[in-house]
Amino acid sequence: MDAHNGQKIYAHIVGWGMAVPDGVLTNAHLEAIVETSDEWIRTRTGIRERRIASERESTTTLGLRAAQRALDVSDLQPTEIDLIIVATSTPENIFPSTASLIQHSLGAVKAGAFDLSAACSGFVYGVDMAAQAIKSGSIQTALVIGTETMTRILDWQDRGTCILFGDGAGAVVLRASAAQGGILSAVLRSDGGGSDMLGLPTVGSVDLRNAFSAVNGARPTAGLTTPSVELSSSPDARPRMYKMHMNGGEVFKFATRVITESVHQALEKAGLTMSDVSLIVPHQANQRIIQAAARALKVETDLFMSNLDRYGNTSAASIPIALCEAIEQGRIREGQNIVFVGFGGGLTWASMVVKWTGARPPEPGATTLINQQRRQISYLFARWQMRLRRLSRRWTSLFARFLPHRRKKTE
Numbered sequence: 001m002d003a004h005n006g007q008k009i010y011a012h013i014v015g016w017g018m019a020v021p022d023g024v025l026t027n028a029h030l031e032a033i034v035e036t037s038d039e040w041i042r043t044r045t046g047i048r049e050r051r052i053a054s055e056r057e058s059t060t061t062l063g064l065r066a067a068q069r070a071l072d073v074s075d076l077q078p079t080e081i082d083l084i085i086v087a088t089s090t091p092e093n094i095f096p097s098t099a100s101l102i103q104h105s106l107g108a109v110k111a112g113a114f115d116l117s118a119a120c121s122g123f124v125y126g127v128d129m130a131a132q133a134i135k136s137g138s139i140q141t142a143l144v145i146g147t148e149t150m151t152r153i154l155d156w157q158d159r160g161t162c163i164l165f166g167d168g169a170g171a172v173v174l175r176a177s178a179a180q181g182g183i184l185s186a187v188l189r190s191d192g193g194g195s196d197m198l199g200l201p202t203v204g205s206v207d208l209r210n211a212f213s214a215v216n217g218a219r220p221t222a223g224l225t226t227p228s229v230e231l232s233s234s235p236d237a238r239p240r241m242y243k244m245h246m247n248g249g250e251v252f253k254f255a256t257r258v259i260t261e262s263v264h265q266a267l268e269k270a271g272l273t274m275s276d277v278s279l280i281v282p283h284q285a286n287q288r289i290i291q292a293a294a295r296a297l298k299v300e301t302d303l304f305m306s307n308l309d310r311y312g313n314t315s316a317a318s319i320p321i322a323l324c325e326a327i328e329q330g331r332i333r334e335g336q337n338i339v340f341v342g343f344g345g346g347l348t349w350a351s352m353v354v355k356w357t358g359a360r361p362p363e364p365g366a367t368t369l370i371n372q373q374r375r376q377i378s379y380l381f382a383r384w385q386m387r388l389r390r391l392s393r394r395w396t397s398l399f400a401r402f403l404p405h406r407r408k409k410t411e
């Protein structure tokens with residue numbers, strides 16, 4: 001239901017921001033790591049370089065920076081956020097969620113927060129979840145972040161995958177409004193039958209390290225397979241724990257098929273056709289995938305935003321990063337229909353149609369300066385609050401040791 005008290009509510013993108021590490025990993029750097037060449041990578045993928053997080057950077061710090069920029073554009077305060085969704089395949093932990101860590105660092109004390117796992121489609125999934133919550137009247141404002149440190153989960157011996165991915169983050173702020181437009185439609189899909197094509201084995205209900213040793217005869221094998229990974233007795237064929245594995249050729253075919261299919265479906269749901277679309281912001285995986293999708297959709301490749309030559313595939317972060325750069329380049333204007341399309345592990349895929357409603361960064365002035373300072377105070381307070389809380393817990397436990405009556409109570 002898109003109505004609240006009889007009034008139709010729309011979900012608009014009112015803020016956006018991106019953050020990428022300063023570290024650049026060029027194709028030439030990769031030539032020193034695996035047997036590859038700049039020429040091979042450029043012609044097969046379109047990628048020239050990608051960003052790589054430093055030791056001090058993480059999925060949370062990149063996501064936080066992107067979120068802070070998105071809040072600056074929206075000129076809202078962290079306390080106005082009702083919901084934070086972080087789409088990521090490289091969370092800091094299984095729990096606490098990266099979303100909760102960012103929520104605290106922003107000082108978004110009234111927000112719920114959770115991570116969303118839908119691989120490279122995650123950002124579109126997250127925007128749809130947030131838009132639905134806004135349209136139902138349940139919340140007013142949401143922050144959706146796609147953030148990844150893909151270089152931390154790459155198998156640097158596998159030249160088929162390690163050349164493709166990079167690190168970065170992008171975020172949008174969504175806000176309820178009575179004005180028509182914003183998120184018009186979305187199509188979310190999954191096919192777990194293709195789960196072996198793209199994956200990241202990690203800690204879960206089945207520990208693959210045990211499962212693998214079972215295959216080697218160290219333990220009984222019964223019941224130790226996961227639906228996503230067929231265990232092979234050949235060590236070379238087995239996915240490595242904590243490392244991404246992929247069947248590139250199959251993923252390529254899957255991607256071109258679902259982009260075409262789901263873009264048509266999302267447009268139909270919005271009552272529009274391809275001729276109404278001003279820009280498609282696709283997941284940035286491979287320039288040849290974009291070219292094949294353009295051919296299948298019978299549109300010029302220029303209709304697709306592409307910046308993968310500089311960032312590679314940043315998974316859930318790629319669409320919001322491309323969106324930010326499209327806005328910066330003046331490729332998105334008020335009243336235009338734009339399409340997001342993502343695809344990736346799961347398998348998952350998703351398309352979304354957005355009517356851009358011309359939200360602009362606020363004009364610099366006294367009010368915006370005060371608002372910005374209020375945000376900075378919120379970030380600073382959050383940082384100190386965490387330190388003080390930890391310190392106070394340490395002191396409390398120290399005192400408890402010297403107070404016999406307290407000890408008795410807990411015994």
Ligand code: COA
Pocket residue numbers: 035036037040041044045120159160161163246247248249251252285286313343344345
């Ligand atoms: N450098 C040099 N050679 C490489 C290489 C690299 N980095 N990676 C693979 N090769 C070799 C292969 O070993 C193979 O050699 P062979 O013929 O001697 O066996 C040859 O290049 C062709 O390999 P192939 O896998 O058929 O290449 P491709 O044209 O399909 O390109 C990908 C490989 C990975 C670039 C391409 O399949 C792809 O982009 N797939 C989609 C991946 C993707 O986007 N995943 C994320 C989705 S979210």
